[in-house]
Amino acid sequence: MERKVYMVPNPPTPNNAIEFDAGVCNGCNQCVEICRTDVLMPNPEKGKTPIVLYPDECWHCGCCIQECNRPGAISMVHPLNQSVVVSWKRRQTGEEFRLGMRNPPPPNTRPPSG
Amino acid sequence: MVAWHEYIQKDVPIPEWPYPIRYGHETEVKTDVLILGGGISGCHAAINARRQGVSVAVVEKGATKWSGSGGAGVDHWIAACTNPCSEVTPEEYTYVVMRSSGGYDCGPLRYVSCRESWDTLLDCERMGLQIRDVDNEFKGADFRDDRTKLLFAYDYKNRTTLRVYGHNVKPLLYREMKRLGVEIYDRVMVTSLLTDGGRQGSRVIGATGLNVRTGEFLIFKAKATVIATGLPGRIWWFSTELRSSFRDFNNVGDGCAIAWNAGAEFAKMEQSFGDSGALSYIEYAMGNSHNTWYGAPIVDARGKEVPWFDRDGKELETIAERFQPSPGQRLMLGLGERVPSDYENQVHSLAPDLPERIRKGEYVLPLYADLSRLPEQERRAIFGLMVGNEGKTRIPVYVTLTRAGFDPDKDMLQAPVMPPEAYQSMNYWAGMDVPHWRIWGGGGLVVNWDLKTNLDGLYAAGGAIFGSGAHSSAAASGRFVGRKAAASVRTAPEPVVDRGQVEREKARAYIPLKQNKHNIGWKELNAGICRIMQDHCGQFRSEQTLKAGLRLLKELRESEASMLYASTPHELGRALECHTIMTVGEIAMQASLARRASSMFLNFARLDYPTEDPPEWQRLTPIKLVEGRVVVSELPFNYHLLAPYAPDYQENYRLHGDL
Numbered sequence: 001m002e003r004k005v006y007m008v009p010n011p012p013t014p015n016n017a018i019e020f021d022a023g024v025c026n027g028c029n030q031c032v033e034i035c036r037t038d039v040l041m042p043n044p045e046k047g048k049t050p051i052v053l054y055p056d057e058c059w060h061c062g063c064c065i066q067e068c069n070r071p072g073a074i075s076m077v078h079p080l081n082q083s084v085v086v087s088w089k090r091r092q093t094g095e096e097f098r099l100g101m102r103n104p105p106p107p108n109t110r111p112p113s114g
Numbered sequence: 115m116v117a118w119h120e121y122i123q124k125d126v127p128i129p130e131w132p133y134p135i136r137y138g139h140e141t142e143v144k145t146d147v148l149i150l151g152g153g154i155s156g157c158h159a160a161i162n163a164r165r166q167g168v169s170v171a172v173v174e175k176g177a178t179k180w181s182g183s184g185g186a187g188v189d190h191w192i193a194a195c196t197n198p199c200s201e202v203t204p205e206e207y208t209y210v211v212m213r214s215s216g217g218y219d220c221g222p223l224r225y226v227s228c229r230e231s232w233d234t235l236l237d238c239e240r241m242g243l244q245i246r247d248v249d250n251e252f253k254g255a256d257f258r259d260d261r262t263k264l265l266f267a268y269d270y271k272n273r274t275t276l277r278v279y280g281h282n283v284k285p286l287l288y289r290e291m292k293r294l295g296v297e298i299y300d301r302v303m304v305t306s307l308l309t310d311g312g313r314q315g316s317r318v319i320g321a322t323g324l325n326v327r328t329g330e331f332l333i334f335k336a337k338a339t340v341i342a343t344g345l346p347g348r349i350w351w352f353s354t355e356l357r358s359s360f361r362d363f364n365n366v367g368d369g370c371a372i373a374w375n376a377g378a379e380f381a382k383m384e385q386s387f388g389d390s391g392a393l394s395y396i397e398y399a400m401g402n403s404h405n406t407w408y409g410a411p412i413v414d415a416r417g418k419e420v421p422w423f424d425r426d427g428k429e430l431e432t433i434a435e436r437f438q439p440s441p442g443q444r445l446m447l448g449l450g451e452r453v454p455s456d457y458e459n460q461v462h463s464l465a466p467d468l469p470e471r472i473r474k475g476e477y478v479l480p481l482y483a484d485l486s487r488l489p490e491q492e493r494r495a496i497f498g499l500m501v502g503n504e505g506k507t508r509i510p511v512y513v514t515l516t517r518a519g520f521d522p523d524k525d526m527l528q529a530p531v532m533p534p535e536a537y538q539s540m541n542y543w544a545g546m547d548v549p550h551w552r553i554w555g556g557g558g559l560v561v562n563w564d565l566k567t568n569l570d571g572l573y574a575a576g577g578a579i580f581g582s583g584a585h586s587s588a589a590a591s592g593r594f595v596g597r598k599a600a601a602s603v604r605t606a607p608e609p610v611v612d613r614g615q616v617e618r619e620k621a622r623a624y625i626p627l628k629q630n631k632h633n634i635g636w637k638e639l640n641a642g643i644c645r646i647m648q649d650h651c652g653q654f655r656s657e658q659t660l661k662a663g664l665r666l667l668k669e670l671r672e673s674e675a676s677m678l679y680a681s682t683p684h685e686l687g688r689a690l691e692c693h694t695i696m697t698v699g700e701i702a703m704q705a706s707l708a709r710r711a712s713s714m715f716l717n718f719a720r721l722d723y724p725t726e727d728p729p730e731w732q733r734l735t736p737i738k739l740v741e742g743r744v745v746v747s748e749l750p751f752n753y754h755l756l757a758p759y760a761p762d763y764q765e766n767y768r769l770h771g772d773l
Contacts, residue, residue: 006123013355020116036176036185037363038301038327038684044129049116051129054684056354056637059363060396062509063180066281076509081356082396086515088525091417091486097519105519112502112512113251113494114244114279 014079017058020049025073031064040064049073131682136330137624145171145297146603147596148320148336150304150369153182153362154585155576155592156342157287158234162596163340164294168603171334172296173323175303175364175687179288183344183361183577184585188280189406189504190267191245191586192450194232199259201272202445204228205763210445211583214453216715217732217751218382219556219581222563223591225763226771227583230590235276237593241286244279255491256434265495268408268448268461270437275448277495280585281503301327303687304368305623307339307376307572312615314739315377318571319609322619326687329627331620337606338571338599341559342592343369345577346698348691350552350647352640356392360553369578370558371697378559379568379738381580381749383705385555385716388653390545397543398501399511401483401529403464404541405449406500406507409436411487412464412540413526414477419487420464425457427466433488436462450584452556454715469534481537482526490523497522505585550652555717556581557702560736560749563759563770564602565595568738571606573599580734594771626680626689633677636688640695643670647699651706656721660703667696667703701737708735708746 017039027047032040037057040050065074078086078099087098097105122128147163149156152174164170174181195204208225239245246263247253257266257277265277291298302323310317318339323332346367347359359365374380403410411433412420422430424440439446440462447459455461471477485493502512520527529542536546558580559567566573575595576588634642650663675696680686709716711723711731734749750756760766 004125008119008123011117011119016117018116022116034177034180036181041129042132044126044132051118051121052116053118055117057358057363059358059506060510061180061186061506062513063186065509065513066186067180067285076514078396078399078510078514079357082399085528085530086396086399087528088515088520089482089528090525091484092524097525099514099518101518107519108516108521110498110516110521112281112508113498114249114503 012056014055014058014077016052016077017055017060018052018064019075019077021073022049024070025049026070030067030069031074034067035064036061133327133683135683136325136328137627139330140333141330142333142335143171143297143299144335145169146337147599148334148339149173149342150321150340151182151342151344152176152178152298152300153342153344153576153588154184155344155578155588156182156340157284157291158589158592159340159342159575159596159599160291160296161287161294162593163600164291164296166597166600168600170296171299171336172291173299173302173304173321173334175301175326175368176362177300178291178298180284181362181364182284183365184505184588185284185362186505187503187508188278188283188585189500189507190450191231191235191276191278192448192584193228193274193586194235194276195228195274196232197264197273197276198262199264199266199273202274207274208763210447210459211451211453214447214456214459215581216454216727218385218713218715218734219453220561220579221752221754221763222561222565222766223579223581223587224583225767226565226594227587227590229767229771230593231586234586234589234593235278238283238286241290243283243286245276252491252495255495256437257495265499268437269439269446271439272445274445277499279499279503281508299323299332301325302332303690304343304372305690306619307372308333308335308611308615309376310610312612314375314741315569318376318569319611321372322616324623324687324690326683329683329686331623333611333616335609335611337603337609338573340573340575340595340599341369341373341578342575343367343578345554345582346370347554348640348644349554349695349698349702350386350389350550350644350652351391352644353392354637357394366691366694367698368691368694370701371694373559373567373572374697374701374739376572377569377739378572379736380557380701380705381560381734381736382555382716383557383701383737384709384718385557386552386702387555387717388547388549389551389553390547391551393548394545395530395543396510398504398507399515400543401481401527402540402542403483404539406504407483407496408449408461409433409488409492410483410485410496412529413482413484415480416478418477420468420477420481422462422464423466424462425460430462433492452583464540468537472534472537480531481529481542483529484526485522486524486526493522550648552647552652557705558582563754563766564598565591566598623690626678626686629677629679631679631681633679634674635679636685636692639675639678639692642674643667643692643695643699646670647702651699651703654719654721655706657707660707664700664703667700671696704744705735705737708737
């Protein structure tokens with residue numbers, strides 16, 4: 001529990017849109033440079049992950065991830081009202097899965113064609 | 115610690131804006147050809163103009179390397195009529211599109227697209243884009259030509275739509291532009307066109323722009339200017355709470371508004387389509403059998419498969435038949451051309467009475483797309499190739515779903531659970547239309563066989579032209595207009611900027627910075643404008659509702675919009691966009707008033723003139739501003755085949771296209 005409580009505005013929606021892994025991101029800001037809507041701002045502290053200033057303007061195109069040369073540094077977070085219904089069922093077993101579930105199945109590692 | 119609310123709760127000072135603030139500073143840029151918009155059409159226009167040896171500058175609100183509606187990728191390339199496997203000529207394809215559009219379409223744009231779509235794709239291949247199955251992954255598939263290794267979609271017999279590996283098309287175009295020496299001005303939104311003597315209707319000699327990171331004012335002087343700003347969005351609905359926009363968030367019709375103010379002529383601005391807007395789902399991330407997912411088997415909750423039917427109501431017995439025309443059908447146009455589906459051009463569909471069958475309990479919701487029922491190559495083509503490369507699907511769908519464990523070989527992807535009527539269309543991810551939430555139709559600039567507007571010095575490409583098509587049409591028309599704009603430079607006069615026009619625009623552009631921050635901000639204003647559009651320019655329109663809508667927009671300009679505040683250069687850009695959106699809305703309303711008849715082809719319903727497409731209204735009704743007043747004229751559908759033009763497409767192309 002934090003002792004100091006600030007007056008902060010309500011969270012923007014979607015809350016995050018983009019997630020950074022601070023252990024992988026080296027703060028090169030290449031994603032900041034190419035984001036079409038300037039969702040991302042450079043961190044005032046050099047080498048740190050960018051700040052997600054305008055998650056509400058994210059187009060969810062994933063270009064920041066395509067541009068990033070450190071795989072795993074950035075991941076996309078779809079707004080919950082969109083992702084919560086992305087679900088699938090295994091044909092043979094009838095098992096049901098959904099994007100964001102607590103215990104997801106192992107990833108399918110097959111890359112796109114080409 | 116990357117979200118803003120986390121950052122500011124760590125006892126750090128609120129950071130200053132990270133970019134230098136240059137409000138009021140001017141930079142002047144002189145170029146031969148000025149391209150407004152760095153999306154697909156703008157990049158091809160820039161590359162092809164530069165290849166003619168003239169200087170070229172591109173102005174882009176986002177970042178050219180990835181921006182634009184086609185910036186996140188492309189998976190199918192339409193109207194490639196001249197590819198070596200095509201069974202359809204550009205003339206026939208154009209004829210089919212024009213017929214299916216009821217005539218309400220742009221002949222020169224369509225024909226140029228058909229003639230140059232394939233050549234433009236070859237340009238992209240030379241830049242490094244993969245357009246063939248070089249790894250032989252699909253060897254032997256029905257949709258592959260084993261000699262050229264080209265892959266096709268929809269109609270495997272006629273082979274005009276190609277499946278391509280286009281996830282990186284934009285960085286490749288960007289690299290080519292840099293290599294050729296195109297000057298790129300990223301983070302600059304255009305705010306106005308400059309005209310000879312500052313007069314409406316005279317020659318266009320450049321544009322003004324605002325840097326949305328620094329607030330700097332830019333003045334571009336050019337001998338030829340190309341509007342390549344795509345299709346307007348955020349006009350009828352706007353909600354960052356629920357969902358982003360369908361097209362590039364930056365696309366609000368800047369090019370449309372500035373060309374209108376300069377006196378350019380527009381057609382088809384009364385057209386719109388129904389849209390589920392903020393209630394739709396992640397594009398292509400839900401079970402469906404439309405577009406990229408065309409041909410996917412749909413099953414119900416118990417695993418019962420929904421049958422497919424041809425245009426004559428005959429049930430298809432095999433999967434292979436889904437990709438072949440019906441008996442007696444010349445060709446299936448495929449999906450994505452933004453042309454109404456009709457008996458002649460339609461693809462096959464799921465049981466047309468599916469909503470009724472769901473009501474009767476024959477099919478139990480939820481439905482699923484079961485790719486595992488397809489042959490391996492068809493399955494891999496849909497999910498591995500197309501979803502892996504389509505705009506906004508590589509990361510948002512392919513990577514997101516596979517990382518979460520989805521395996522198309524084993525798993526069935528659920529479709530949205532919706533009212534039964536919503537399953538009439540196969541495009542399930544688009545949800546169910548909210549009738550008065552519209553999406554932009556085919557409205558845009560009227561052009562001649564040079565893709566030039568009625569204003570000297572002003573050209574257009576892609577979505578900025580009325581009746582535009584898809585990614586490949588944007589690319590092909592950009593390719594064409596780049597050559598034409600470059601050629602015009604030889605005889606164009608030196609641009610002389612009217613300082614008064616610049617000063618007036620500069621004063622207008624910075625008003626939101628001077629307002630009290632207690633006033634309304636851009637997001638609330640955007641949503642407010644949309645409300646006017648929903649109510650007064652929605653599914654049903656009439657003279658009274660439209661006139662009332664125009665009055666409301668005018669009042670809004672004089673009240674809330676005039677007091678709009680901006681705190682940063684970014685917000686200033688968004689604030690100016692609101693003025694753009696109001697202008698675009700006004701044009702749509704004026705165009706709707708001008709057409710005193712409903713139209714099936716335009717999705718246009720006038721309550722006071724309910725008869726659809728009566729003979730006397732089967733024509734275009736172009737509108738423009740002359741000395742500040744709206745002037746409506748008449749233009750026959752085949753204007754491009756009447757004097758002074760030649761009577762057929764090929765001859766006009768020969769006269770205008772081959773330089």
